[in-house]
Amino acid sequence: MAKKKRIGFVGTGRMGANMARHLKDCGYPISAVYDVNKEVAEALATELDCMHSPTLAGVTKASEVVITVVTDDAAMRKIFKGKKDNLLMGAGRRVFINCATVSPKIHIEIEKAAGQARASTLEGCMASSITQAREGTLYLMVGGKPRTFERVKDILEALSSNTRYIGPAGTAAEVKALVNMVMNINTAGLAEGLGLGAALGLDLALLREVFAQTGANSRVLETDGEDMQIRDHECYFSAAHASKDSGIAAALARKYRLNLPLNDATKAQYDRMIEEGLGELDKSGIAELTFKGRHRTKRRKKKAN
Amino acid sequence: MAKKKRIGFVGTGRMGANMARHLKDCGYPISAVYDVNKEVAEALATELDCMHSPTLAGVTKASEVVITVVTDDAAMRKIFKGKKDNLLMGAGRRVFINCATVSPKIHIEIEKAAGQARASTLEGCMASSITQAREGTLYLMVGGKPRTFERVKDILEALSSNTRYIGPAGTAAEVKALVNMVMNINTAGLAEGLGLGAALGLDLALLREVFAQTGANSRVLETDGEDMQIRDHECYFSAAHASKDSGIAAALARKYRLNLPLNDATKAQYDRMIEEGLGELDKSGIAELTFKGRHRTKRRKKKAN
Numbered sequence: 001m002a003k004k005k006r007i008g009f010v011g012t013g014r015m016g017a018n019m020a021r022h023l024k025d026c027g028y029p030i031s032a033v034y035d036v037n038k039e040v041a042e043a044l045a046t047e048l049d050c051m052h053s054p055t056l057a058g059v060t061k062a063s064e065v066v067i068t069v070v071t072d073d074a075a076m077r078k079i080f081k082g083k084k085d086n087l088l089m090g091a092g093r094r095v096f097i098n099c100a101t102v103s104p105k106i107h108i109e110i111e112k113a114a115g116q117a118r119a120s121t122l123e124g125c126m127a128s129s130i131t132q133a134r135e136g137t138l139y140l141m142v143g144g145k146p147r148t149f150e151r152v153k154d155i156l157e158a159l160s161s162n163t164r165y166i167g168p169a170g171t172a173a174e175v176k177a178l179v180n181m182v183m184n185i186n187t188a189g190l191a192e193g194l195g196l197g198a199a200l201g202l203d204l205a206l207l208r209e210v211f212a213q214t215g216a217n218s219r220v221l222e223t224d225g226e227d228m229q230i231r232d233h234e235c236y237f238s239a240a241h242a243s244k245d246s247g248i249a250a251a252l253a254r255k256y257r258l259n260l261p262l263n264d265a266t267k268a269q270y271d272r273m274i275e276e277g278l279g280e281l282d283k284s285g286i287a288e289l290t291f292k293g294r295h296r297t298k299r300r301k302k303k304a305n
Numbered sequence: 306m307a308k309k310k311r312i313g314f315v316g317t318g319r320m321g322a323n324m325a326r327h328l329k330d331c332g333y334p335i336s337a338v339y340d341v342n343k344e345v346a347e348a349l350a351t352e353l354d355c356m357h358s359p360t361l362a363g364v365t366k367a368s369e370v371v372i373t374v375v376t377d378d379a380a381m382r383k384i385f386k387g388k389k390d391n392l393l394m395g396a397g398r399r400v401f402i403n404c405a406t407v408s409p410k411i412h413i414e415i416e417k418a419a420g421q422a423r424a425s426t427l428e429g430c431m432a433s434s435i436t437q438a439r440e441g442t443l444y445l446m447v448g449g450k451p452r453t454f455e456r457v458k459d460i461l462e463a464l465s466s467n468t469r470y471i472g473p474a475g476t477a478a479e480v481k482a483l484v485n486m487v488m489n490i491n492t493a494g495l496a497e498g499l500g501l502g503a504a505l506g507l508d509l510a511l512l513r514e515v516f517a518q519t520g521a522n523s524r525v526l527e528t529d530g531e532d533m534q535i536r537d538h539e540c541y542f543s544a545a546h547a548s549k550d551s552g553i554a555a556a557l558a559r560k561y562r563l564n565l566p567l568n569d570a571t572k573a574q575y576d577r578m579i580e581e582g583l584g585e586l587d588k589s590g591i592a593e594l595t596f597k598g599r600h601r602t603k604r605r606k607k608k609a610n
Binding site: 128139162175178180183186190199202207213217218252253257262263266292 | 432433444446467469471472476479480483484485486487488490491493494495497498500501502504505507508511512515516518519520521522523524525528554557558561562563564565566567568569570571573574594595597
């Protein structure tokens, strides 16, 4: 068996940190961590007994593979193309696995930039949440060059219970955007069904059971149905994040001149959550908009939760 | 074991006819059938070797239990309250099981009218399709008086793999409206996801597989996903029917002053199908609106199918 590669992490929020913890559990040497929030990175470095690199180039230098989990396209450009410091400085032969949900086009842009530095990149789009990251059971969709995929397949498979190669750079992000778009629509629709059921005075546990056994069944019914009923909106996937992903899909739809009214209505609901100060609730919090009287009692609601 | 009751049928479209066929297979005596389309009723009477009753009162007279599957609220009023001829003439002690998807309030209205004739009614709302009707594997939600439910439980269970008592008259129809509302939203959302995937040039079989393993999964992905891709819109549950059911939910939402933008957007899509002559396609036909270029080629499409 080949020696396990040294892995650095850029972006040590809950997803990135849990992926690092799991890879360490699997015996991978974690070389260095970096985050714009230095305290968070420092704490993780202490926990994992690795270097807290003050620079991006330092992470590259210390690692054979760098996993990045950053916020958005702008953050991706900053870490790979920042003028004073970036991951591609001295990056030859390294593999960068980019796991944030960002636009398809940024993956193509970064692959090109990395190629010029004789490094390689992969998209590792995750359709799962922080619990799966910690347990190494992510659903991981991979985009990029097949030979790069082969080079880091062991790492991807350590992180994931289901690693699926999708196609060239950008395609995994496209599929991810579609997954989240459909998931968000189903979530918004479920919140309407349960909200109307509550208004009718129906037993929501019974209603959820009927939904589960009929054409109304969905994955989000399993993951979010009860949370909507009992108003448990602890955040696994925020409403703000849902808005962003539905927005990526909306931008793609505009590009191809497709009219997608359900996605538009869903994005509008999540945007409304942000406007009303509910953007950091879990996506299940959309039920706060569809259950009668819930969102009018915004101040009291915070206590009720 | 008690003697099996004589069962009459009013409304012998595909659902009603298949229910009658299955109950006959189960050994129930089918007494009489009636339909506004006399040829359809006559053919079924010949097939099942039972009476084709020229009147509604004749069905009641010949039967201990009458199962009705009619189009809408107006049809319900006509068969139960028609001036010259109706099911409640001489109806004392009979049980009427009303299986059409109609409004909650009509079930309450008909229960009251039947009570005045010393007869009983039940809602038997079906969340399944013609295949399940033929096989006796309907998902059946029952509304009405518990003691009426007990009287015809054997018949309901013969028709169904899952019989669920919901509550008083009207409540099963409410739950059914919510089931179909959520199902229709999920269907419309899936059509958007696959339509955008097609525009992006993604492999739709792969995309459906990813959906199935992630937060985008749903029952309609199983039942309608491939049909949307290959344009097989043979009708199990028509777009016109979907529009009607989403409309029932929309009316309930208005009554309770709930804003349900996803349901509104879904109803608008199904209404658009009707306007564009696609109302008799299966609900999966909504993909004709979301796949680039499909609905523009309306005439040629019919051949392509």
